[in-house]
Amino acid sequence: xxxxxxxxxxxxxxxxxxxxxxxxxxxxxxxxxxxxxxxxxxxxxxxxxxxxxxxxxxxxxxxxxxxxxxxxxxxxxxxxxxxxxxxxxxxxxxxxxxxxxxxxxxxxxxxxxxxxxxxxxxxxxxxxxxxxxxxxxxxxxxxxxxxxxxxxxxxxxxxxxxxxxxxxxxxxxxxxxxxxxxxxxxxxxxxxxxxxxxxxxxxxxxxxxxxxxxxxxxxxxxxxxxxxxxxxxxxxxxxxxxxxxxxxxxxxxxxxxxxxxxxxxxxxxxxxxxxxxxxxxxxxxxxxxxxxxxxxxxxxxxxxxxxxxxxxxxxxxxxxxxxxxxxxxxxxxxxxxxxxxxxxxxxxxxxxxxxxxxxx
Amino acid sequence: xxxxxxxxxxxxxxxxxxxxxxxxxxxxxxxxxxxxxxxxxxxxxxxxxxxxxxxxxxxxxxxxxxxxxxxxxxxxxxxxxxxxxxxxxxxxxxxxxxxxxxxxxxxxxxxxxxxxxxxxxxxxxxxxxxxxxxxxxxxxxxxxxxxxxxxxxxxxxxxxxxxxxxxxxxxxxxxxxxxxxxxxxxxxxxxxxxxxxxxxxxxxxxxxxxxxxxxxxxxxxxxxxxxxxxxxxxxxxxxxxxxxxxxxxxxxxxxxxxxxxxxxxxxxxxxxxxxxxxxxxxxxxxxxxxxxxxxxxxxxxxxxxxxxxxxxxxxxxxxxxxxxxxxxxxxxxxxxxxxxxxxxxxxxxxxxxxxxxxxxxxxxxxxxxxxxxxxxxxxxxxxxxxxxxxxxxxxxxxxxxxxxxxxxxxxxxxxxxxxxxxxxxxxxxxxxxxxxxxxxxxxxxxxxxxxxxxx
Numbered sequence: 034x035x036x037x038x039x040x041x042x043x044x045x046x047x048x049x050x051x052x053x054x055x056x057x058x059x060x061x062x063x064x065x066x067x068x069x070x071x072x073x074x075x076x077x078x079x080x081x082x083x084x085x086x087x088x089x090x091x092x093x094x095x096x097x098x099x100x101x102x103x104x105x106x107x108x109x110x111x112x113x114x115x116x117x118x119x120x121x122x123x124x125x126x127x128x129x130x131x132x133x134x135x136x137x138x139x140x141x142x143x144x145x146x147x148x149x150x151x152x153x154x155x156x157x158x159x160x161x162x163x164x165x166x167x168x169x170x171x172x173x174x175x176x177x178x179x180x181x182x183x184x185x186x187x188x189x190x191x192x193x194x195x196x197x198x199x200x201x202x203x204x205x206x207x208x209x210x211x212x213x214x215x216x217x218x219x220x221x222x223x224x225x226x227x228x229x230x231x232x233x234x235x236x237x238x239x240x241x242x243x244x245x246x247x248x249x250x251x252x253x254x255x256x257x258x259x260x261x262x263x264x265x266x267x268x269x270x271x272x273x274x275x276x277x278x279x280x281x282x283x284x285x286x287x288x289x290x291x292x293x294x295x296x297x298x299x300x301x302x303x304x305x306x307x308x309x310x311x312x313x314x315x316x317x318x319x320x321x322x323x324x325x326x327x328x329x330x331x332x333x334x335x336x337x338x339x340x341x342x343x344x345x346x347x348x349x350x351x352x353x354x355x356x357x358x359x360x361x362x363x364x365x366x367x368x369x370x371x372x373x374x375x376x377x378x379x380x381x382x383x384x385x386x387x388x389x390x391x392x393x
Numbered sequence: 394x395x396x397x398x399x400x401x402x403x404x405x406x407x408x409x410x411x412x413x414x415x416x417x418x419x420x421x422x423x424x425x426x427x428x429x430x431x432x433x434x435x436x437x438x439x440x441x442x443x444x445x446x447x448x449x450x451x452x453x454x455x456x457x458x459x460x461x462x463x464x465x466x467x468x469x470x471x472x473x474x475x476x477x478x479x480x481x482x483x484x485x486x487x488x489x490x491x492x493x494x495x496x497x498x499x500x501x502x503x504x505x506x507x508x509x510x511x512x513x514x515x516x517x518x519x520x521x522x523x524x525x526x527x528x529x530x531x532x533x534x535x536x537x538x539x540x541x542x543x544x545x546x547x548x549x550x551x552x553x554x555x556x557x558x559x560x561x562x563x564x565x566x567x568x569x570x571x572x573x574x575x576x577x578x579x580x581x582x583x584x585x586x587x588x589x590x591x592x593x594x595x596x597x598x599x600x601x602x603x604x605x606x607x608x609x610x611x612x613x614x615x616x617x618x619x620x621x622x623x624x625x626x627x628x629x630x631x632x633x634x635x636x637x638x639x640x641x642x643x644x645x646x647x648x649x650x651x652x653x654x655x656x657x658x659x660x661x662x663x664x665x666x667x668x669x670x671x672x673x674x675x676x677x678x679x680x681x682x683x684x685x686x687x688x689x690x691x692x693x694x695x696x697x698x699x700x701x702x703x704x705x706x707x708x709x710x711x712x713x714x715x716x717x718x719x720x721x722x723x724x725x726x727x728x729x730x731x732x733x734x735x736x737x738x739x740x741x742x743x744x745x746x747x748x749x750x751x752x753x754x755x756x757x758x759x760x761x762x763x764x765x766x767x768x769x770x771x772x773x774x775x776x777x778x779x780x781x782x783x784x785x786x787x788x789x790x791x792x793x794x795x796x797x798x799x800x801x802x803x804x805x806x807x808x809x810x811x812x813x814x815x816x817x818x819x820x821x822x823x824x825x826x827x828x829x830x831x832x833x834x835x836x837x838x839x840x841x842x843x844x845x846x847x848x
Contacts, residue, residue, distance in 0.1 A: 053617075054608075054612060054617060057617075090609075090618060090619070092618070092619045092620075092623050099841055099843060100840060100841065100842045100843070101842065101843040101845065102609060102613065102618065102619070102623075102842070102843065102844050102845070103845055103847070104605070104609065104845070104846035104848065105847050106847070106848065109847055113847070121619070121620065121622040121623065122619045122620035122621075122622055122623055124619070124620060133848065135848060136604075136605040136846055136848040137604055137605060139605050139608070139846075139848070140604045140605055140608050141608065
């Protein structure tokens, strides 16, 4: 069975100690089912000849008339059973390839529990909740209001209406209609078109990787990225970056950009409609001065050249002949340059062979 | 992975639901334990209000006890100690003071030579040549008599003494009397089994020694461990009280070579134990199990009694849950009408230094008769200098009185003269024994539950 194969994978390939709790967290199932799975796995493996090591949990009243819970490895199971007057339960605690060295190996440190798990079609209305995780794996209608959810994940068709909340992540991996006022809205792999209507949100990231219809109104989106054909209607938004790497139809309203922001669209691919004629957009190479401190403590300023986009509103530097230098103020998306650390301070070294041929 | 192969969640109707209890935080009693002002002053006021607060109860108890002697006017109650007349049997009330040679004295520390290493703190201050004095607002008088050694008496207890003045000016004691058990509200009738889980001394430290046991305990409380019996039992646990010492004592290793800022080396601080505690509490609280966290001697709160609730920013994840409560040490609460009183153990540990007996449960019982939770404050146990009231006076008798961080589990039921019935519990340290204690509200039955492994 498939789930037994995955358990086998965890144990033999990833060399993990699979406790029932870890398995239930990882697969999103109830702990009782996880225990069942582990015992099925252990018995099927021992029938097949391979014997994984198992740790059992014994609960009951000991011979000293005290209620106790004891973890024992498989070898000591029979001996431990003798210590008990009445056993109320025995179940598998964990399965692993070989006996763990010490008790600390069984402590789960890498899986965080999910809070609200719904695995069947459900209508969930969550109000005023500080849920950290809301996971729905099947078609569901979720109405969430006033909640500070940190994660809202829906893996199948779902309609999510979210109001007034500070969600940090809203991921929808399948068809979904999302109406949100949130901080991050990420739609990573809808295999089918999704409709996202975002109103009045201070969204920091709205990413849609598949065809989607996005209607954004009154939002202070910092990044809106759409990587596939999408229809975007954006009105009254102070977007810092809107990147669309595929043909997209964009309709923009008034006052799109703040003065410091720049919009970057690849010239060849975009077909943007606008009321005016096609805008003259291009990329130009500009000189930027970078000042940094080298290892010896000296301040070094150097001129670097990089491509930057410009729009028709600014004058074409080639025509005027003025070398436009722009202070390094970068948009959120690209930028490897500013992230470079300090260079080793050897000023006389040649940075590139091209420098020999003079400045182009 | 084929999801349809695995059966889904148990229908909600089949899974047991956790019981709920009505919680009353007893503001009249708990309010006094919260320190509102940061003014520090002399401690004399504290002794004075303690005497005022308990004097009438002690007087009533004494009059009842020595009715046969006092009534026929052969003895009289003297209002002031200084008014005691020679040769006349009388009864006086005051605060006990024990002069103990072995008690740590600040003057000795100051006068001794600097190069002598400090002697290790003593386990017991009591000695055969200890002297007893009784003191009130007017003066003090020395007490003599064999009965003083037989009874457990410590500094700070308010008691009544029957005796007469001897020729040397000492007071010969025939009998002593304490305030006795205060009023206890009637025990409510509870039909279902509802348990309160008590745990103390988790002692989470950097090397995470009780980590597996703590994990087992959280799994049990969340209803994950065990079969239907355990899950049913876990569903009956309505509240958990953590009685102090959740974090291990931090041992600072002085390294003179390391640079110190503000007197300590900040890189030696390890925040991991606090994160671990936060995660554990968060996991328990989010499964709808209310947790009351009391601070202990090792925890990051003020060292003097009453210890204030731990500040929320130290436990940010746990604080997000509405089921998490931070409370004082000592702690009063009322759960479904059953009154609980708990301390994290410092009070009883300190009292044990004054007497020779090591029977902690007996000493806990004795505090009930003294009607005072911590009589040794402020003499050997640090405390806040209260001015207008003494919050440690027991105004009512609890139904359950637990003391945390003791060496082993012990429990008994005390019966009072007015049908009071108290369950006394001495909680063992979890990191050493792996035990938690479950108290059944229905009948105040109490049993331990141990978590251990042979790995």
